[in-house]
Amino acid sequence: MTVLLLCVVAVILLVLGFEMFLVMGVPTLLAWLLLFPSIPPVALAQKLLGGVNVSTLLAIPFFIFAADIMARGTIAKRLTDLVKTNIGHVRGGIGHTTVVSCMGFGAICGSAPATVAALGRLLHPELLKARYSETFSLALIASSAECALLIPPSITLIIYGWLTGTSIADLFAGGFVVGVALGVAFMIYVQIVTWRTGAGLFPRATRGERILALRDGLVALGMPFIILGGIYGGIFTATEAAAVAVAYALLIEMVVYRSIGLKVLLEIAEGSAITVAVIFILLATGSMLSFLITLAQVPAFFTQLFAAWNVDWVVFLLIVNVVLLVAGMFIDPNSILLVLVPTFYPVATSLGIDPVHFGLVVCLNICIGMITPPFGLDLFVASSTLRRPVELIIRGIWPFIVVNLLVLLLITYVPQISTGILSIVR
Amino acid sequence: QPAKFTAKIAHLEAPTQPRHRGLEKVAELVKARTNGEVVFNLFPASQLGNARQMIEGTQFGSIECTVQPAAFLGGFNPVVSVFDIPFLLPADAAKANALRTGPFGQYVLDTFSSRGFVAIALWPNGRKSLTSNKPINSLQAFKGQKFRVMDSRILIEQFGSVGASAIAIPFGELYTALQTGVVDGEENPLDTISTMKFHEVQKHLVVSDHGAMEDFVLFNPTWWKSLPEGHRKIITDTFIEVRPEVEKMKADAKIAALEIIRTAGKTEISDLSEADRNAWQSAMAPKSEAAFIARAGAEGQKAIDLYKAEMKKLGS
Amino acid sequence: MKKTGMFARVLDVIRTVERTFIAVVLIAMSFLYFVNVVIRYFSAELATELAWIDEATLFGLAWLVFVGLGLALERRRHIAMTVLIDQMQGPVARLVQIAINLTGLAFCLIFTKLSFDLALFIYNSGQISPTLGTTMLWLYAPLPVGFALLSLRYLLELTGVQNRFLIRDVLQDH
Ligand code: NA
Numbered sequence: 001m002t003v004l005l006l007c008v009v010a011v012i013l014l015v016l017g018f019e020m021f022l023v024m025g026v027p028t029l030l031a032w033l034l035l036f037p038s039i040p041p042v043a044l045a046q047k048l049l050g051g052v053n054v055s056t057l058l059a060i061p062f063f064i065f066a067a068d069i070m071a072r073g074t075i076a077k078r079l080t081d082l083v084k085t086n087i088g089h090v091r092g093g094i095g096h097t098t099v100v101s102c103m104g105f106g107a108i109c110g111s112a113p114a115t116v117a118a119l120g121r122l123l124h125p126e127l128l129k130a131r132y133s134e135t136f137s138l139a140l141i142a143s144s145a146e147c148a149l150l151i152p153p154s155i156t157l158i159i160y161g162w163l164t165g166t167s168i169a170d171l172f173a174g175g176f177v178v179g180v181a182l183g184v185a186f187m188i189y190v191q192i193v194t195w196r197t198g199a200g201l202f203p204r205a206t207r208g209e210r211i212l213a214l215r216d217g218l219v220a221l222g223m224p225f226i227i228l229g230g231i232y233g234g235i236f237t238a239t240e241a242a243a244v245a246v247a248y249a250l251l252i253e254m255v256v257y258r259s260i261g262l263k264v265l266l267e268i269a270e271g272s273a274i275t276v277a278v279i280f281i282l283l284a285t286g287s288m289l290s291f292l293i294t295l296a297q298v299p300a301f302f303t304q305l306f307a308a309w310n311v312d313w314v315v316f317l318l319i320v321n322v323v324l325l326v327a328g329m330f331i332d333p334n335s336i337l338l339v340l341v342p343t344f345y346p347v348a349t350s351l352g353i354d355p356v357h358f359g360l361v362v363c364l365n366i367c368i369g370m371i372t373p374p375f376g377l378d379l380f381v382a383s384s385t386l387r388r389p390v391e392l393i394i395r396g397i398w399p400f401i402v403v404n405l406l407v408l409l410l411i412t413y414v415p416q417i418s419t420g421i422l423s424i425v426r
Numbered sequence: 427q428p429a430k431f432t433a434k435i436a437h438l439e440a441p442t443q444p445r446h447r448g449l450e451k452v453a454e455l456v457k458a459r460t461n462g463e464v465v466f467n468l469f470p471a472s473q474l475g476n477a478r479q480m481i482e483g484t485q486f487g488s489i490e491c492t493v494q495p496a497a498f499l500g501g502f503n504p505v506v507s508v509f510d511i512p513f514l515l516p517a518d519a520a521k522a523n524a525l526r527t528g529p530f531g532q533y534v535l536d537t538f539s540s541r542g543f544v545a546i547a548l549w550p551n552g553r554k555s556l557t558s559n560k561p562i563n564s565l566q567a568f569k570g571q572k573f574r575v576m577d578s579r580i581l582i583e584q585f586g587s588v589g590a591s592a593i594a595i596p597f598g599e600l601y602t603a604l605q606t607g608v609v610d611g612e613e614n615p616l617d618t619i620s621t622m623k624f625h626e627v628q629k630h631l632v633v634s635d636h637g638a639m640e641d642f643v644l645f646n647p648t649w650w651k652s653l654p655e656g657h658r659k660i661i662t663d664t665f666i667e668v669r670p671e672v673e674k675m676k677a678d679a680k681i682a683a684l685e686i687i688r689t690a691g692k693t694e695i696s697d698l699s700e701a702d703r704n705a706w707q708s709a710m711a712p713k714s715e716a717a718f719i720a721r722a723g724a725e726g727q728k729a730i731d732l733y734k735a736e737m738k739k740l741g742s
Numbered sequence: 743m744k745k746t747g748m749f750a751r752v753l754d755v756i757r758t759v760e761r762t763f764i765a766v767v768l769i770a771m772s773f774l775y776f777v778n779v780v781i782r783y784f785s786a787e788l789a790t791e792l793a794w795i796d797e798a799t800l801f802g803l804a805w806l807v808f809v810g811l812g813l814a815l816e817r818r819r820h821i822a823m824t825v826l827i828d829q830m831q832g833p834v835a836r837l838v839q840i841a842i843n844l845t846g847l848a849f850c851l852i853f854t855k856l857s858f859d860l861a862l863f864i865y866n867s868g869q870i871s872p873t874l875g876t877t878m879l880w881l882y883a884p885l886p887v888g889f890a891l892l893s894l895r896y897l898l899e900l901t902g903v904q905n906r907f908l909i910r911d912v913l914q915d916h
Pocket residue numbers: 106107108109110111147148149150151152153154
């Protein structure tokens with residue numbers, strides 16, 4: 001009853017245009033008052049900080065900063081010109097480029113929101129110029145970034161491996177297949193939209209234009225090379241790569257092209273910092289909410305449910321998917337993993353479900369959680385870095401959620417997709 | 427009979443690991459022995475926050491109890507960092523237990539009371555071993571290698587004293603960092619190495635048992651004082667009673683982990699001879715000890731004095 | 743009139759300090775993290791001495807996030823569903839705006855108090871950061887500071903000194 005009331009409060013605040021951190025924070029505060037009065041309230045403040053104070057999240061502010069520098073300077077234009085002159089004349093080329101570059105970038109950096117932050121500002125204007133609609137363009141970027149969590153390396157899969165004792169190498173192999181499958185599904189949808197709307201075409205570039213773009217883009221092209229080479233060469237971690245991206249962007253813009261001066265740098269940093277604050281206060285309130293949900297010991301309910309109710313693996317996975325999808329709408333990926341996997345995993349193994357298969361079902365659900373409203377981190381990052389109202393993105397996201405669900409259905413009930421590669425790798 | 431006193435016990439290990447199974451045992455026994463008056467609810471796998479948040483929560487009472495390794499407690503009580511000194515606990519299990527239960531162990535537990543905790547027991551949680559992608563079969567081999575360490579000045583000195591560097595990498599990123607070569611190696615108990623699958627990306631393992639992983643059982647003072655004296659005794663006794671069982675589970679987990687690593691076949695495994703152990707200790711321990719005393723001051727000196735007296739008594 | 747001038751000047755100073763602070767913190771964080779990579783590449787021994795950088799950068803992140811909240815509010819950068827409220831007019835719109843500002847003010851005042859208590863508790867507990875060796879107060883202090891600055895903004899909005907709802911085009915400073 002109380003919970004229902006709090007949900008109603010949240011919906012009212014949301015619709016009336018309250019700031020999102022209030023939409024999440026006010027019901028959490030009320031929930032504490034009504035349901036957990038014996039917990040010292042300073043714990044709420046502690047959780048706020050806890051949501052922000054995470055090493056692996058540092059990639060987000062750094063990539064936001066790097067992207068803002070590139071957009072304000074010349075690197076962004078040079079890189080997109082290079083892509084445009086080479087594949088712009090292929091219908092849908094820029095749409096597919098968005099999916100593939102998010103897959104490639106996400107694969108190495110491992111963070112979906114960081115992928116949105118790093119690539120959104122480059123790709124979004126070009127998608128619009130190619131006459132894709134605003135809602136489609138925004139949603140395409142937010143969704144494509146999901147692949148970051150599946151294609152290795154993936155911290156999500158590492159945590160799952162730790163919780164369950166599953167081989168991380170096996171999870172990575174399966175994650176690669178599922179991540180690529182998801183990317184291909186997005187590309188099929190892009191192709192459908194392209195046909196239907198006739199968007200996604202640039203005039204064919206002349207040979208001269210192409211050479212010019214290559215010459216101008218060469219130094220800018222160093223960016224992906226340095227990041228890729230640095231991570232795979234073992235020089236820095238994915239999080240550190242974000243700081244290297246900032247340094248390289250500054251070197252190019254301030255020293256090589258002299259397109260940015262010190263005063264402008266301060267301006268850019270200020271703008272990026274505000275974007276960071278806007279995103280991270282939501283991570284903070286999200287962690288406060290997750291804390292209260294964890295305290296409510298919801299998992300115990302499911303343990304009893306499964307014990308009492310003799311389910312087979314088909315029904316079990318259906319329940320798991322529904323629970324994870326609903327959880328993904330409200331709480332952060334980490335909490336979902338830490339709280340729900342220990343509950344579900346023993347049941348999954350007792351039903352004979354392959355641990356790698358189950359891990360990928362869980363991970364794909366977590367990916368979907370990044371784009372499902374109301375609490376979808378990719379949506380927030382896209383909204384704040386691209387300065388578009390969040391409801392615009394949400395309007396475009398539904399078809400992508402449908403594509404996601406179709407892939408989820410396929411992954412759930414065709415275990416061979418996740419585990420087939422293992423017989424080759426092993 | 428409904429529970430009169432409930433406590434959330436939070437820790438960071440997976441539900442399958444010995445610490446959690448030990449806590450399940452404690453919860454079951456305490457409930458039975460207090461006729462259901464004291465109920466422990468367990469929150470494994472950092473569900474209630476990372477180590478620092480769990481420890482702070484125990485201080486201000488959002489969590490009633492936490493079980494934490496010494497390595498995460500140094501910022502709250504510098505004296506516990508004595509356990510970060512390499513080769514501190516003797517290899518012999520009985521002697522190690524004598525140290526835990528004797529004046530030295532008791533003194534370290536007592537130092538928690540002025541820092542907002544009630545520390546009731548020390549639980550063994552295995553010993554750390556070393557892995558690397560470069561050979562680590564001699565002290566000279568450490569030179570120039572990069573090891574990932576937990577945030578601790580004393581552990582940093584341990585590697586610095588043999589010419590290796592200590593690099594801070596978040597635990598979640600460590601697998602990938604070892605795979606790509608950002609760092610060469612790391613140190614962890616064998617069962618952590620096998621559950622985190624570090625052996626999939628590490629060529630060499632030395633079963634060095636060089637670092638003690640001691641767990642402290644910490645209670646929130648207000649909650650603890652709200653219990654009747656009898657219940658407090660039951661809880662303390664139960665934790666101490668279950669300790670050998672946890673130690674046994676940990677030893678079994680170590681053997682199982684070794685088997686998993688051996689079967690995977692990607693890692694060359696070697697042991698540390700008695701002579702090597704002594705050589706490593708004299709190379710690594712003194713600087714770590716100095717760093718410890720520099721941080722823990724007079725209390726640290728007293729802990730070291732008690733330790734040395736005790737070791738003399740044990741004939742080591 | 744002189745008092746208002748004085749008041750406006752104080753606000754300007756606060757704003758300038760906030761703006762400069764968050765910009766410098768972000769640049770410093772990026773610089774430190776980058777330097778750490780470079781130094782580790784050239785000299786692993788020196789890198790050992792830089793183990794504090796990770797911790798310091800996370801301290802910086804907390805400061806940047808919480809100090810940035812107030813500026814984000816007055817520029818209407820916080821994420822919100824604005825479709826409905828932007829279509830409302832007259833007294834209804836005014837009423838909803840007051841409700842939002844009042845709720846925001848109450849929420850932020852509560853959290854200023856809670857996080858101040860927390861920061862004080864952490865300071866008194868004597869907790870020391872593992873690699874920096876300083877009091878953990880430096881990690882917790884940005885919360886009360888940030889929520890106080892955000893409370894101030896909600897107060898200014900409530901009293902009509904500022905009105906973020908007039909900002910319709912969020913793209914303006916792009
Ligand atoms: Na990835």
